Amino acid sequence: MMPWTLGVSETVALRSALDCFRCGGTEFIQAIRRNVSLEMQHSQVQEQIPLYAVGGLTEDESARVAQHLDVCPSCRALWSEYQFVAAELLEHVPPQIVPAHVGARLLNLAAADARRDASFEKRRAARSERARFWERGVTMPRWAFGLLAIFLLFLFGAVGAFAWQSQKSNAQAAQVQQLFAARNLKFVPIRSEDAAANDKGYLCLTAQNSTGLLWLYNLAPLDHEHVYQVWLRDNMGRENGGTFRADYDGRAVAVIQAPRPLGEYQEIGITIEPTGGSLAPTTPRVFVGKLD
């Protein structure tokens, strides 16, 4: 049997056990047993260390050796020597000349990779700059958000109104086109209620169509607070036919959109009403035309 060679940890354990022996006895015996067990393990592990260094042990054996190495400095020193042997074995293989293209390909890959990384970094920096901009935006005062909201509301309203107006004009143009294409197109003269005055214009219509084209001239100019309003009358009463203005030369061309076909009405009348139109005539009729 090999003589005992105690390491630092074993010496400390033995000293503490001797202290215990002075006090009692059983702990001393247990300490001796622990050290004997440690020593047996130590000699076994020492034999396995070379194989452990070259990866020649099973998983269980490797785990036991690793556990022992944690607590045994002398085994760790031996292991270190065999690690050196293992490393030297890898160093002393017959040398080969590595083909030049291996390095060239590798370095090309790395350079391309580095360029990609640099470009990625640049994009990331730009992204964080944009993020910072929006963070600053979020800290804008509330009144600025209010103004922005009002502006957006106005913008959407204007766009919507324009679209609606444009759609309406297109529909009217189509209806006028349809009107002039009809074979039974009639021109109804529109006269002033003042008998001495000349004819004022015409209403182009068909009996079946609810759209008519009103063409007037020599109209008196109106201020901004008044418009001409068209009324369509039948036996039952009177219906609104829309409002219009004359230009600076006293001419007006207006599309009349009636609720029913114009043939169903007997008379067209025009009054002067406040801007926006009225529900019923508020002033005497200034022009009239007979539809039947």
Add this chain to the structure above:
Amino acid sequence: MQSHSAEIDAAVVSDEQLLVQVLARDPAALRQLYERHGSAVYSLAQYILRDAAVAEELTQEIFLTVWNKAEQYQADYARFRTWLLSITRNRAIDQLRRRRRRIQSALSLDDASVAEEFAPLVEPIDSQRELHLLLRHLPPEQRLAIELCYFQGYTHEEIAAHLHIPLGTLKSRILLGLKKLRAMLKDGDAHLP
């Protein structure tokens, strides 16, 4: 990149310092590491795999690992070169084992085409290789035992079965060989090339 290259002085900068630059994605630092250790990695890969094309691929793969995962290296455990050669050996042996499994399954399926394809790549267990510069100093039976265990990735059981020797005898041969090598290296490489 050029400015980095100018900064790197091969004689002064350590591997660990170069690794720090690799972590900062400097290809010039990788070039320095490759120039220092590329040949050793390729020689080891070629020695284990016995196939130049596969050894080239493995060499590239190892250095790309350095390039992409340099943080895996822990300087407390080993020198950089030792770590590099260890991962080269591990990956080469993994490849050898995969090849063996494929050829074994091909043989069991009686697939001659696959067997033929891989046959030249699988090192026969007791073939003579170009002698290892350290192992050549050992008796043939110890040299073969260490060679098969350390450079061809066979288990002790596989080697013992193939050589028709008891497991204990095989382990003794490996142990004796390693102890001799340790003694030789301790003597200050007196007998080494």
